[in-house]
Amino acid sequence: MTLNTTPTHTTETDPGVVGNSRLTATVGVVLLIALLIEGITIFDVNSMFALHAFVGLFLLPVALLKMGSTAYRFVKYYGGDPAYRQKGAPHPILRFLGPLVVLSTVAVLGTGVTLLIFAPDNSDTLVPVHQASFIVWVSVKTIHVLGHIL
Numbered sequence: 001m002t003l004n005t006t007p008t009h010t011t012e013t014d015p016g017v018v019g020n021s022r023l024t025a026t027v028g029v030v031l032l033i034a035l036l037i038e039g040i041t042i043f044d045v046n047s048m049f050a051l052h053a054f055v056g057l058f059l060l061p062v063a064l065l066k067m068g069s070t071a072y073r074f075v076k077y078y079g080g081d082p083a084y085r086q087k088g089a090p091h092p093i094l095r096f097l098g099p100l101v102v103l104s105t106v107a108v109l110g111t112g113v114t115l116l117i118f119a120p121d122n123s124d125t126l127v128p129v130h131q132a133s134f135i136v137w138v139s140v141k142t143i144h145v146l147g148h149i150l
Contacts, residue, residue: 014083016076016081016083016084017083017084017087020069020072020073020076023065023069024066024069024070024073027062027065027066027069028066028148030062031059031062031063031066032145034055034058034059034062035059035141037051037055038052038055038056038059041055053112053116056109056112056113056116057113057116059109060109060113063105063109067102067105070098074098077089091147093143093147094144094147094148097140097143097144097147100140101137101140101141101144104133104136104137104140104141105137105141107133107136107137108130108133108134108136108137111126111129111130111133112130114126115127115130
């Protein structure tokens with residue numbers, strides 16, 4: 001009699017799926033808290049500029065980690081990994097919004113960093129672009145977060 005030593009995992013017990021889900025969710029919570037602080041600074045960005053810039057720069061690696069963990073799940077799922085296939089794809093609305101979330105995040109953080117580097121020389125051009133990218137980003141991100149909550 002031979003024993004089957006191959007571990008059988010469900011999506012609830014597969015260490016890769018569980019770890020990726022936990023990382024993505026934890027980083028999402030950190031992002032929400034940091035973004036709440038960032039949002040508060042918008043009401044008086046001139047007097048809270050240092051905090052606005054600090055939190056904005058803090059968001060860069062956190063946002064990259066979130067995009068990386070999500071991209072990892074994407075690659076594993078569409079690459080045919082059985083555990084990720086069993087877990088299934090995100091809701092279709094979230095899949096549609098994913099690229100928009102990424103593009104708008106890159107736009108708002110990219111224009112913010114560009115403003116820090118090149119302001120005040122280009123602030124007449126960059127501030128409206130940063131503000132517009134923020135409006136697009138907050139709209140898409142709100143739907144994205146609500147999609148996960150629901």
